[in-house]
Amino acid sequence: MLDSAMAALASLADPSLLLMLLIGTVAGLVMGLIPGLGGTGAVAILLPITFGMEPPQALALLIGALAVVHTSDTVSAVLLGAPGSASASVTMLDGYSMAKKGQAARALTLAFLSSMAGGIIGAIGLTLAIPLARPLVLSFASPELFMLTVLGVALAAVLSRGNIIKGVSAGLLGLVLGMVGTSPTTAEERFTFGSLFLGDGLSLVAVALGIFGLAEIASRASQRRGQKENISLGGGWGRGIREWLSHWTQVIRGALIGIWAGVLPGVGATAGTWLAYGQAVATAKDKRQFGKGDPRGIVGPESANNSVEAGDLIPTLLFGIPGGVPSAMLLGMLLTYGIQPGPSIITEHLDLMYLIVWSFAIASILGALFCFLSVKQLAKLTKVPFAVLAAGLVAIMLLGSFQEGGQLGDLWVMIILGVFGWLLKSTGFPRAPFLIGFVLAIPLERYYFLTDSLYNGLDWMARPGVLVFLAILILPIVWAFIKFLRARRHSNVDDGHRDERPEDDESQLKNSTWSLTAAGIFAAAFSAALISSASFSPEARLVPQLVSIGGLIFSGILLFTEIRTWLRTRTARVGWTLDAGFALKTFVWMTGFLALTAAFGYLVAVTIFIPAFLLVVARARLKTTVVYTLVLYVVLLALPSLLPIDLPQGWLNTLV
Amino acid sequence: MTVLVAYSPAAEGREALTTGITEALLRKTDLLIVNVGRGHHDLDPAEMQELEAQLHTAGLTLMIESSVLSDPGDAVIQIAQDRNVDMIVVGLRHRSMVGKLILGSTVQRILLDATCPVLAVRADRL
Structure with missing residues (x-):
C-alpha cells in the first residue's frame, strides 16, 4: 500500500503530469472566481479537454481544478460581498464584514490557509479511507453493488435540500434519461425513436453542462453591471496567520465535517459549509462577533468546503456511487476509460487512487500559494460583469460538449436540458439527484441483471451486506417522514440544531404556474x-x-x-417575471448561436454571436467588444493545434 | 437593561411572552423579542401595537430583533450577549430523553449555553 502511494508520488515528477496539475489548478482558480460555475462547471468544462489524454494526465488536470475551486471562490465573497459559489456565501457573512472594516487581507489569509488545510486533511481522509474500506469493498458482489447504486440515487434524492418528493422525481427522471440508448442486457435500442444519434445515449458533458452550466448562465446573465466600488485589501496579513494558527482545532473540525458531508451523496459543499458554520457558532462561548467578522466563522467553513470535494471522492472511487455532482462526472470519465470504480479500482488501479490523493493535496497547496501571490489581479477579475463573461462561457461550453461525440445533436440536447435545468433551479427542484441518477442508470441496470442471473429469486436480499444497505436506504426516509409529521403538527418548534442555510432565495418561481409546468x-x-x-x-x-x-x-x-x-393562490400567483423573461431570452440567444454554428460553422458563429451578445445583452463598450472577440477568435483558431479539440463544422463547410 | 423573550408561535412561546411582559414591567426594563419559530411566524401586528402601547405607558420600549445565525438557540444567545440583556425568558415543554437525543432541543441549548440568567416557564402549569 505504501509502495503504491510512493510510486504515485514519484510518477507526479513526470513533467507532463505536473504540467497538467498546474494547468488544472490555474483553471480551477479562475473558474472558482466566476459565479455559478463551482466544481461542477470546472469539471464539466475541463472534461472535454481530457478526452484525448491518458487517465493519469486527465485525472491530474481534473483533480487539480476540483481541489482549488473553493479556494478562490472566497475572493469575491470577501471583497465584494458577492460569493463566487453558493458555498462561499457562508464566508461572506464574516469575511465581508471584516473587509468592510478594512481587514480584507486578514479575512483572505484566514480563508486561503484554511482552504489549503481543508484540502490536505481531505486528501488524508481519502488516503485513510482506502485501507479501511478495502476489505469491505472486496467482499462486495453484484447484489451489494446493485444496492449501492440504488442507495446512491436514493440518498442523493432524500438528502438534497428542499422537497423530498421533488428530489426523488428528479433522481428517477435522471435514471430514465440515463437509459436512453442501447440496453446493457439485450443490446436493443431504448427511447431512441429510431434515431441513430440517440442510440449511443446522451453525452454526459452535454447533460451536465446543460442542466448546471447553461441554466446558471441564463439565470445570471441579467447582471450586466460589475462592481464599481474600489476594492482595497487593507492590512492584517500577519494577524490572519496568527489567528489561523490559534484556531487550528476549528480548521480540523471544519475539515472533518466537510469530509462527512462529502461522503453522503447529495450533501454537497453548500450544506457542508453551513454545517461547519453552525458547528463553529455552537461551540463558541462568546457568540457576539459571528456575522460581524469572527475569524472562527471563516476558518471552519472554508476548511470544510475544500474537504467536501475530497470526501465526495471516497464513495465515488471506493463504491462507485458519486458523493456529489463533480464526482459524478469524474465517475463518468473513469467509466469511459474502462476503469470501473469499486472493487476493481482497488485491486487494479491503486496507483491511480494515490495519484488522485497526491494531486489533491499538492493542488491545495499550490492553489493557496497562487491565491496569495495573485490576489490583487484576482480581485480585478471579480469586477467583470457576469453578462460579459457569459458570452465567452456559452461559446466554450458549446465547444466542450461537442467534443465527446462530435455531433451537433449533443448541443441541441444541451440547450434543451439547459432550459429544463433552469426550470428545475428556479422552481426548487434539486438538480444533483438528476445528474447522479443519469450517471448511475446503466450500472444500476447491469448490476441488477447480474444479481438476477446469479441468484435464485430473492435469495440475494438475504445477504448481510444487502440487508445493511436496505436499512440505510429506509432510515433516512423514515426520518424525513417523522420530521414532516412533526412540522405538520407544529410540534417541532423546539427541535434542536438547525445548521442549514437560511431560506432559499434562488427558487423564486416556487408555487407558481412555472412549478406546475415543471x-x-x-x-x-x-x-x-x-x-x-x-x-x-x-x-x-x-x-x-x-x-x-x-x-x-x-x-x-x-x-x-x-x-x-x-x-x-389564484390571486397572488407568480406569473411572468422579469428574470424569467431574461433567462428565456438568453436561451433564445444560445439557440441562435447554435443555429449559426449549424449553418456556417463554429468560428463564423463566434464572430457573429460574441459581439452581438456583448453589445445587445451585456451592453459592453465597443472597444471591449472588439478586443474580446478578437482574443477569443485567435484563441479558438489556435486551440485545435494545441489540444485535441475539433471545431464544429457548419452546413456550408460541407458544401465547400 | 432588557428582558429577552424567545418567542415561538406555540403554547409555550405564548407563555414565555406573557411572563416576559410581566418581568419587564416588574423590573422596569425594555422588552426584546426574538422569534425562534420556523418560518416567518411573527407576532400579529395588532397584538404587537397593543403590546407596544402597554409597555410605552410604563415608559419602556419594545424591540424585535433577528440574527444572521440560522440556529434559533445560537441566535438567541448571540443577541442576548450582544445586547447584554439581564435575562432570557424561554417557554419549555416536556421532551422525552430519546426525542432530545435524536432531535435535540433548542431550549436545552439556550439553558446550557446562555451567559446570563434564564427563566424557563411551562405552558401546562398546574
Whole structure:
C-alpha cells in the first residue's frame, strides 16, 4: 500500500503530469472566481479537454481544478460581498464584514490557509479511507453493488435540500434519461425513436453542462453591471496567520465535517459549509462577533468546503456511487476509460487512487500559494460583469460538449436540458439527484441483471451486506417522514440544531404556474417512458418500467400538490417575471448561436454571436467588444493545434 | 437593561411572552423579542401595537430583533450577549430523553449555553 502511494508520488515528477496539475489548478482558480460555475462547471468544462489524454494526465488536470475551486471562490465573497459559489456565501457573512472594516487581507489569509488545510486533511481522509474500506469493498458482489447504486440515487434524492418528493422525481427522471440508448442486457435500442444519434445515449458533458452550466448562465446573465466600488485589501496579513494558527482545532473540525458531508451523496459543499458554520457558532462561548467578522466563522467553513470535494471522492472511487455532482462526472470519465470504480479500482488501479490523493493535496497547496501571490489581479477579475463573461462561457461550453461525440445533436440536447435545468433551479427542484441518477442508470441496470442471473429469486436480499444497505436506504426516509409529521403538527418548534442555510432565495418561481409546468413535464415524461417501454423485450423493459412507475407515483403526488396550491393562490400567483423573461431570452440567444454554428460553422458563429451578445445583452463598450472577440477568435483558431479539440463544422463547410 | 423573550408561535412561546411582559414591567426594563419559530411566524401586528402601547405607558420600549445565525438557540444567545440583556425568558415543554437525543432541543441549548440568567416557564402549569 505504501509502495503504491510512493510510486504515485514519484510518477507526479513526470513533467507532463505536473504540467497538467498546474494547468488544472490555474483553471480551477479562475473558474472558482466566476459565479455559478463551482466544481461542477470546472469539471464539466475541463472534461472535454481530457478526452484525448491518458487517465493519469486527465485525472491530474481534473483533480487539480476540483481541489482549488473553493479556494478562490472566497475572493469575491470577501471583497465584494458577492460569493463566487453558493458555498462561499457562508464566508461572506464574516469575511465581508471584516473587509468592510478594512481587514480584507486578514479575512483572505484566514480563508486561503484554511482552504489549503481543508484540502490536505481531505486528501488524508481519502488516503485513510482506502485501507479501511478495502476489505469491505472486496467482499462486495453484484447484489451489494446493485444496492449501492440504488442507495446512491436514493440518498442523493432524500438528502438534497428542499422537497423530498421533488428530489426523488428528479433522481428517477435522471435514471430514465440515463437509459436512453442501447440496453446493457439485450443490446436493443431504448427511447431512441429510431434515431441513430440517440442510440449511443446522451453525452454526459452535454447533460451536465446543460442542466448546471447553461441554466446558471441564463439565470445570471441579467447582471450586466460589475462592481464599481474600489476594492482595497487593507492590512492584517500577519494577524490572519496568527489567528489561523490559534484556531487550528476549528480548521480540523471544519475539515472533518466537510469530509462527512462529502461522503453522503447529495450533501454537497453548500450544506457542508453551513454545517461547519453552525458547528463553529455552537461551540463558541462568546457568540457576539459571528456575522460581524469572527475569524472562527471563516476558518471552519472554508476548511470544510475544500474537504467536501475530497470526501465526495471516497464513495465515488471506493463504491462507485458519486458523493456529489463533480464526482459524478469524474465517475463518468473513469467509466469511459474502462476503469470501473469499486472493487476493481482497488485491486487494479491503486496507483491511480494515490495519484488522485497526491494531486489533491499538492493542488491545495499550490492553489493557496497562487491565491496569495495573485490576489490583487484576482480581485480585478471579480469586477467583470457576469453578462460579459457569459458570452465567452456559452461559446466554450458549446465547444466542450461537442467534443465527446462530435455531433451537433449533443448541443441541441444541451440547450434543451439547459432550459429544463433552469426550470428545475428556479422552481426548487434539486438538480444533483438528476445528474447522479443519469450517471448511475446503466450500472444500476447491469448490476441488477447480474444479481438476477446469479441468484435464485430473492435469495440475494438475504445477504448481510444487502440487508445493511436496505436499512440505510429506509432510515433516512423514515426520518424525513417523522420530521414532516412533526412540522405538520407544529410540534417541532423546539427541535434542536438547525445548521442549514437560511431560506432559499434562488427558487423564486416556487408555487407558481412555472412549478406546475415543471411537475407536468415530469408526469408527462414518466408516462411517455412507460408507454414507449411497453414495446421492449421483457428484459429490457423491466427496469425502465419500474423506474417510470415509481416516477409516475411521485410526480403524480407532486402534480396534485402543485395544482392544489395553484388553485389556492389564484390571486397572488407568480406569473411572468422579469428574470424569467431574461433567462428565456438568453436561451433564445444560445439557440441562435447554435443555429449559426449549424449553418456556417463554429468560428463564423463566434464572430457573429460574441459581439452581438456583448453589445445587445451585456451592453459592453465597443472597444471591449472588439478586443474580446478578437482574443477569443485567435484563441479558438489556435486551440485545435494545441489540444485535441475539433471545431464544429457548419452546413456550408460541407458544401465547400 | 432588557428582558429577552424567545418567542415561538406555540403554547409555550405564548407563555414565555406573557411572563416576559410581566418581568419587564416588574423590573422596569425594555422588552426584546426574538422569534425562534420556523418560518416567518411573527407576532400579529395588532397584538404587537397593543403590546407596544402597554409597555410605552410604563415608559419602556419594545424591540424585535433577528440574527444572521440560522440556529434559533445560537441566535438567541448571540443577541442576548450582544445586547447584554439581564435575562432570557424561554417557554419549555416536556421532551422525552430519546426525542432530545435524536432531535435535540433548542431550549436545552439556550439553558446550557446562555451567559446570563434564564427563566424557563411551562405552558401546562398546574
